[in-house]
Amino acid sequence: MPLFKRKKTLTKGPHYQKEHIHEHSDMGDISTNLEDTLDQIKQLFNGAEDFSFREFKIHNSIPAAIIYLNQLVDMKRMEHHVINPLLNEKDGLHQEKNPTLDDILADISAAQIEKDTSYQKVIDYILSGGTVLLINGYNQALLIGEHKFTQRSIDEPLSEAVVLGPREGFNENIRTNISMIRRRLKTTKLKFETLKIGKLSKTDIAVVYLENIAQKTIVDEVRKRLNSIELDAVEDSGYILEFIEDDPYTVFPQALQTERPDRVVGNILEGRVAILVDNSPFALIVPVTFFQMMNSPEDYYGRFVMTSFIRGIRYLFLLIALLFPAIYIAVTTFHQELLPTNLLFSVAASREKVPFPAVVEALLMEITFEALREAGLRLPRPIGSTVSIVGALVIGQAAVEAGIVSAPLVIVVSTTGIASFMFPSYAFTGAIRLLRFVMIFLAAILGFYGILLGVFFILVHLVKLRSFGVPYLAPIAPFNLNNIKDIFIRVPWWKMNERPEQTGKRNLKRFGEK
Numbered sequence: 001m002p003l004f005k006r007k008k009t010l011t012k013g014p015h016y017q018k019e020h021i022h023e024h025s026d027m028g029d030i031s032t033n034l035e036d037t038l039d040q041i042k043q044l045f046n047g048a049e050d051f052s053f054r055e056f057k058i059h060n061s062i063p064a065a066i067i068y069l070n071q072l073v074d075m076k077r078m079e080h081h082v083i084n085p086l087l088n089e090k091d092g093l094h095q096e097k098n099p100t101l102d103d104i105l106a107d108i109s110a111a112q113i114e115k116d117t118s119y120q121k122v123i124d125y126i127l128s129g130g131t132v133l134l135i136n137g138y139n140q141a142l143l144i145g146e147h148k149f150t151q152r153s154i155d156e157p158l159s160e161a162v163v164l165g166p167r168e169g170f171n172e173n174i175r176t177n178i179s180m181i182r183r184r185l186k187t188t189k190l191k192f193e194t195l196k197i198g199k200l201s202k203t204d205i206a207v208v209y210l211e212n213i214a215q216k217t218i219v220d221e222v223r224k225r226l227n228s229i230e231l232d233a234v235e236d237s238g239y240i241l242e243f244i245e246d247d248p249y250t251v252f253p254q255a256l257q258t259e260r261p262d263r264v265v266g267n268i269l270e271g272r273v274a275i276l277v278d279n280s281p282f283a284l285i286v287p288v289t290f291f292q293m294m295n296s297p298e299d300y301y302g303r304f305v306m307t308s309f310i311r312g313i314r315y316l317f318l319l320i321a322l323l324f325p326a327i328y329i330a331v332t333t334f335h336q337e338l339l340p341t342n343l344l345f346s347v348a349a350s351r352e353k354v355p356f357p358a359v360v361e362a363l364l365m366e367i368t369f370e371a372l373r374e375a376g377l378r379l380p381r382p383i384g385s386t387v388s389i390v391g392a393l394v395i396g397q398a399a400v401e402a403g404i405v406s407a408p409l410v411i412v413v414s415t416t417g418i419a420s421f422m423f424p425s426y427a428f429t430g431a432i433r434l435l436r437f438v439m440i441f442l443a444a445i446l447g448f449y450g451i452l453l454g455v456f457f458i459l460v461h462l463v464k465l466r467s468f469g470v471p472y473l474a475p476i477a478p479f480n481l482n483n484i485k486d487i488f489i490r491v492p493w494w495k496m497n498e499r500p501e502q503t504g505k506r507n508l509k510r511f512g513e514k
Contacts, residue, residue, distance in 0.1 A: 056086070058104060059087075062135060064135045065133075069129065073147065074147070077148075080109075082144055082146070101138055104135065108133075108144065110146060117139055128202070129148070151171055153171070154169065154176070162296070164301040165298055166261075172280060178208075180261040189210050191211050193223065194207075195226060197229050201232070203279065207222055207274075207275055212506070213268075218287065221469070225244040226275070229244075235280075237280040244284075244286070251431040253425065256284070256288045257285075259283070264283050272288075273286055287469065289470065290462060291476075293424070307489075308490055314422050318422075321422075321436065322435060324416045329358045329359050330451060332358045351408075359441075361405050366436070366440070420433060435458065439451060471502070
């Protein structure tokens with residue numbers, strides 16, 4: 001049985017196109033005639049106002065041209081490192097009548113220079129913000145790295161804030177993101193494999209892993225799925241997320257999205273693979289498990305006793321976020337005998353004036369809460385949190401006084417909303433929010449039998465689910481005693497001497513013999 005079983009092939013789907021756009025892919029090699037080459041390039045960039053070129057003579061003797069896009073090149077560095085050295089006329093002792101390309105290259109003081117003969121590579125390099133030097137009589141172009149990109153500063157991640165731990169997060173520049181990972185792992189075993197995805201955007205993608213730890217089968221599968229993607233443009237890591245999932249129809253995320261370099265490094269050390277996408281501050285980590293989604297980066301920076309306690313609270317509130325409204329509906333509709341007498345009288349009295357059944361009441365409040373949550377996210381930051389909090393208080397109080405909903409349900413929905421904010425992964429939170437509505441409908445139809453039926457089907461689905469061939473409920477199903485040290489609790493660091501077997505079995509030992 002193959003390790004990786006796909007339910008959907010990557011060669012089909014709504015995002016793929018039967019007719020692909022091939023730009024200047026059949027132009028061959030550049031000509032030795034400078035005018036011919038320059039005319040072809042100018043024709044390709046016709047109408048692009050930021051396209052610039054400058055013709056001059058190297059050392060007053062050899063015709064040449066430099067080509068670039070205005071806003072993507074550092075003009076001062078280009079003048080200092082490229083143009084000025086080539087314009088200076090050499091003295092008689094050092095002047096050569098027929099200098100080679102290497103002689104000309106020696107006069108340029110830029111740090112990054114490549115040679116290439118392909119039109120395809122030349123055009124792609126210009127579009128990527130590089131500078132191209134063409135010289136008459138030579139069929140090779142010099143690709144000079146004088147890029148200038150405007151980028152956001154390195155800030156604290158907003159979606160994964162911590163009290164203890166590093167405060168820096170990824171930004172939209174893939175080179176900066178790679179440097180933050182490289183700074184944390186000073187080893188030659190750390191590998192970055194780059195490729196481009198997007199017929200028009202040609203977005204840089206980096207596959208990151210530790211050569212001596214990551215399983216070759218997983219790395220090969222990541223590479224295969226990425227190479228199978230065909231899109232016009234990739235604007236964020238979320239664009240490729242749906243193309244590389246094992247099961248595209250599940251509500252549970254099969255890749256972890258994070259903007260924390262420390263979290264990426266921690267997962268790489270366990271044998272997982274990270275995917276960085278240019279123009280996106282979110283890295284993808286594969287494969288992932290259910291329990292990995294429940295772990296916060298801060299769990300590894302505090303003492304293990306407190307971390308274990310917080311994890312227990314987190315799993316408790318997972319059940320509350322998923323089942324609390326459904327349990328309220330089941331009890332008030334079908335199983336009133338489960339409530340103590342005094343509590344039953346109190347709930348009945350509060351619902352006496354409510355004109356709706358419990359399920360309508362719960363759906364009304366849940367949908368209103370989801371609307372307030374989204375409004376708080378979309379509004380400007382200074383007023384977003386205020387509107388969501390004040391709106392919940394005002395609407396809840398007004399609804400109770402008007403007799404539209406009961407006070408106990410307001411408590412249930414508020415507690416459920418608080419519980420849903422405790423999960424470190426935003427995508428995982430969305431899955432629980434969606435399943436909560438399913439559980440509400442099942443409870444309204446069958447009571448506790450419906451809740452048990454829903455939980456049963458969720459567990460069966462999770463057991464069947466895979467992320468790049470790794471069971472989603474590992475190491476619980478299948479059970480592995482050695483790997484449960486970092487699941488429901490976190491044992492001390494000196495006890496976690498082995499990596500997870502499902503991802504790091506090539507090199508299980510974290511520490512040395514001592």
